[in-house]
Amino acid sequence: MSPQQLESIQRHPHYQALVREKTRLNWSLTLAMLVIYYGFVLLVAFSPETLGRPLNGGVTSVGMLAGVLVILLSVGLTGIYVHRSNRRIDPLNEQIKQECAQ
Amino acid sequence: MKRLARLLVPSLLALASPSVLAAEGASRPLNWNAIGMFLLFVLFTLGVTRWAAMRTRSTRDFYTAGGGLSGLQNGLAIAGDMVSAASFLGISAMMFMTGFDGLLYSLGVLAGWPIILFLIAERLRNLGKFTFADVVAYRLAQTPVRITAAFGTLTVALMYLVAQMVGAGKLIELLFGISYLHAVMLVGVLMVCYVTFGGMLATTWVQIIKAVLLLSGSSFMAFMVLRHFGFSTEALFAGAAAVHAKGTAIMAPGGLLSNPVDAISLGLGMMFGTAGLPHILMRFFTVADAREARKSVFYATGFIGYFYLLLIVIGFGAIVMVGTDPQFRDAAGAIIGGGNMVAVHLAQTVGGSLFLGFISAVAFATILAVVAGLALSGASAVSHDLYATVVRKGQASEREEMRVSRIATLAIGVLAILLGLVFEAQNIAFLSGLVLAIAASVNFPVLFLSMFWKGLTTRGAVAGSLIGLFSAVTLVVLGPAVWVNVLKNPSAIFPYANPALFSMTLAFLGAWLFSVSDASERASQERGRYLAQFIRSMTGVGAAGASQH
Numbered sequence: 239m240s241p242q243q244l245e246s247i248q249r250h251p252h253y254q255a256l257v258r259e260k261t262r263l264n265w266s267l268t269l270a271m272l273v274i275y276y277g278f279v280l281l282v283a284f285s286p287e288t289l290g291r292p293l294n295g296g297v298t299s300v301g302m303l304a305g306v307l308v309i310l311l312s313v314g315l316t317g318i319y320v321h322r323s324n325r326r327i328d329p330l331n332e333q334i335k336q337e338c339a340q
Numbered sequence: 341m342k343r344l345a346r347l348l349v350p351s352l353l354a355l356a357s358p359s360v361l362a363a364e365g366a367s368r369p370l371n372w373n374a375i376g377m378f379l380l381f382v383l384f385t386l387g388v389t390r391w392a393a394m395r396t397r398s399t400r401d402f403y404t405a406g407g408g409l410s411g412l413q414n415g416l417a418i419a420g421d422m423v424s425a426a427s428f429l430g431i432s433a434m435m436f437m438t439g440f441d442g443l444l445y446s447l448g449v450l451a452g453w454p455i456i457l458f459l460i461a462e463r464l465r466n467l468g469k470f471t472f473a474d475v476v477a478y479r480l481a482q483t484p485v486r487i488t489a490a491f492g493t494l495t496v497a498l499m500y501l502v503a504q505m506v507g508a509g510k511l512i513e514l515l516f517g518i519s520y521l522h523a524v525m526l527v528g529v530l531m532v533c534y535v536t537f538g539g540m541l542a543t544t545w546v547q548i549i550k551a552v553l554l555l556s557g558s559s560f561m562a563f564m565v566l567r568h569f570g571f572s573t574e575a576l577f578a579g580a581a582a583v584h585a586k587g588t589a590i591m592a593p594g595g596l597l598s599n600p601v602d603a604i605s606l607g608l609g610m611m612f613g614t615a616g617l618p619h620i621l622m623r624f625f626t627v628a629d630a631r632e633a634r635k636s637v638f639y640a641t642g643f644i645g646y647f648y649l650l651l652i653v654i655g656f657g658a659i660v661m662v663g664t665d666p667q668f669r670d671a672a673g674a675i676i677g678g679g680n681m682v683a684v685h686l687a688q689t690v691g692g693s694l695f696l697g698f699i700s701a702v703a704f705a706t707i708l709a710v711v712a713g714l715a716l717s718g719a720s721a722v723s724h725d726l727y728a729t730v731v732r733k734g735q736a737s738e739r740e741e742m743r744v745s746r747i748a749t750l751a752i753g754v755l756a757i758l759l760g761l762v763f764e765a766q767n768i769a770f771l772s773g774l775v776l777a778i779a780a781s782v783n784f785p786v787l788f789l790s791m792f793w794k795g796l797t798t799r800g801a802v803a804g805s806l807i808g809l810f811s812a813v814t815l816v817v818l819g820p821a822v823w824v825n826v827l828k829n830p831s832a833i834f835p836y837a838n839p840a841l842f843s844m845t846l847a848f849l850g851a852w853l854f855s856v857s858d859a860s861e862r863a864s865q866e867r868g869r870y871l872a873q874f875i876r877s878m879t880g881v882g883a884a885g886a887s888q889h
């Protein structure tokens with residue numbers, strides 16, 4: 239691409255919207271994942287007795303539930319990402335590609 | 341407990357814990373069910389390889405299966421790379437011995453995948469063609485960056501291969517009753533066959549077939565365990581706590597991650613080490629575009645997560661169904677074949693000797709599929725990064741490049757067999773920990789910075805990689821895994837088992853320092869090319885597409 243083309247893409251409102259949306263989605267979900275995972279790890283390191291406490295008086299512990307939740311949330315977050323990307327970011331991206339192809 | 345964890349943790353990835361397995365001796369009878377089913381798998385995959393060979397004509401076919409795999413296919417293959425024999429046997433063994441701590445380990449592997457998806461998967465597909473060095477070298481000087489990246493790839497691939505080879509030899513000796521020498525040769529020869537003839541297409545299909553077999557086998561085992569406990573997880577956990585020596589303590593953290601620094605370091609190493617494994621990164625070039633790359637990680641995360649949920653049931657089920665059954669214990673009361681065999685014993689309990697054979701064959705198939713991917717990534721670093729780009733400056737014909745990649749595969753195969761034999765009696769449990777630490781410190785920081793930071797220059801990228809390599813190797817050698825366990829010193833100079841927190845930080849700092857202080861003309865041109873790269877990484881305009889078949 240020539241410098242002029244780069245310049246014009248960079249100033250294009252669709253491109254700017256795309257970068258804004260993508261950056262926000264990427265980093266907010268990354269942060270969520272880091273908080274979930276390291277929250278769990280730090281709980282294990284600093285307060286194992288919280289996780290060892292039985293759930294509803296049975297044998298199943300709080301930690302077991304938390305661990306399963308971390309797995310489900312990981313899959314859930316990737317699902318949110320794919321859904322949002324398909325719904326909101328891909329259409330924008332398509333428009334930009336078409337305009338570039340012209 | 342801490343000592344136990346230290347011994348266990350590094351051995352998980354490669355299952356390369358010879359001390360545990362070797363203790364049992366090799367004189368087990370030939371397991372004909374397992375051998376029969378394994379032969380069936382080999383015949384079928386060789387058929388697939390033949391089919392793939394007919395479709396592998398160009399370098400693009402060889403490295404990336406023509407770039408035409410669907411998100412689901414690639415997702416299964418990625419999941420296959422992660423749910424290895426090591427995680428199936430190793431993590432279920434950890435749960436059998438320590439309960440909850442086994443779960444902690446599996447979470448680290450899983451939690452890396454969403455991050456890979458959010459930050460690097462699509463950019464990688466938009467920028468690269470065959471190897472991750474394509475991405476790092478996009479706007480930097482080809483020769484130094486390619487040499488460094490190829491070096492990083494080969495180091496990781498070879499170390500990982502050695503760990504897998506030794507683990508495979510011991511495991512197969514135990515499961516099938518054939519000798520270590522034959523097992524290692526068999527793995528090496530089949531790996532070379534798949535890769536040289538069938539390239540990425542065959543490698544991927546072997547991985548997909550194995551992933552489906554392993555997922556269905558584990559689903560069956562988990563189902564049978566749950567049925568045994570009346571489909572109540574509470575009954576399962578209560579039963580396990582009632583018979584386990586630790587009692588209800590198996591439902592709580594037992595000290596695996598009691599040191600916060602080690603805990604965070606292990607987490608970082610597993611998260612970002614995965615994002616720096618060359619054979620995993622290569623998978624993102626096998627799909628048509630960023631959209632399919634995105635879908636493949638979604639599927640992969642789903643399959644990996646599902647697999648670890650099954651492992652909880654399998655591991656805790658084994659505590660009751662294997663742990664209390666005297667037929668699985670030897671005269672001294674230890675589990676026959678060592679701790680890593682509990683999942684295999686459970687297979688016998690829930691499905692009889694035929695299913696035992698099936699699970700053994702799947703474990704073998706799993707190793708084959710993983711080593712094939714490793715060999716392919718190593719070969720592509722030699723032929724694409726070193727030969728075609730550095731030596732021939734992009735002037736090599738497709739035929740020449742293909743020939744070099746096949747010769748490289750053969751050389752890697754021979755090397756892997758030799759190293760597997762050399763290291764048979766060595767304690768190499770530290771290798772798998774080292775592999776992840778190196779991947780996280782050598783490959784990941786420069787890959788990340790090349791995509792996210794305009795200021796990265798060639799000098800910074802090379803310096804960052806080398807600093808990461810040097811610090812990761814040094815810290816592992818000075819740490820408990822080598823300094824105490826291998827070199828038999830009384831206490832470690834570097835107290836933490838996992839160096840990733842420190843070596844990754846040093847690699848990032850090094851890349852930053854040597855970039856910002858780079859005032860050369862070349863550096864300013866490299867910074868100037870970032871905009872074009874950024875636009876392509878965001879939009880996919882100009883990205884390499886799928887080839888037509």
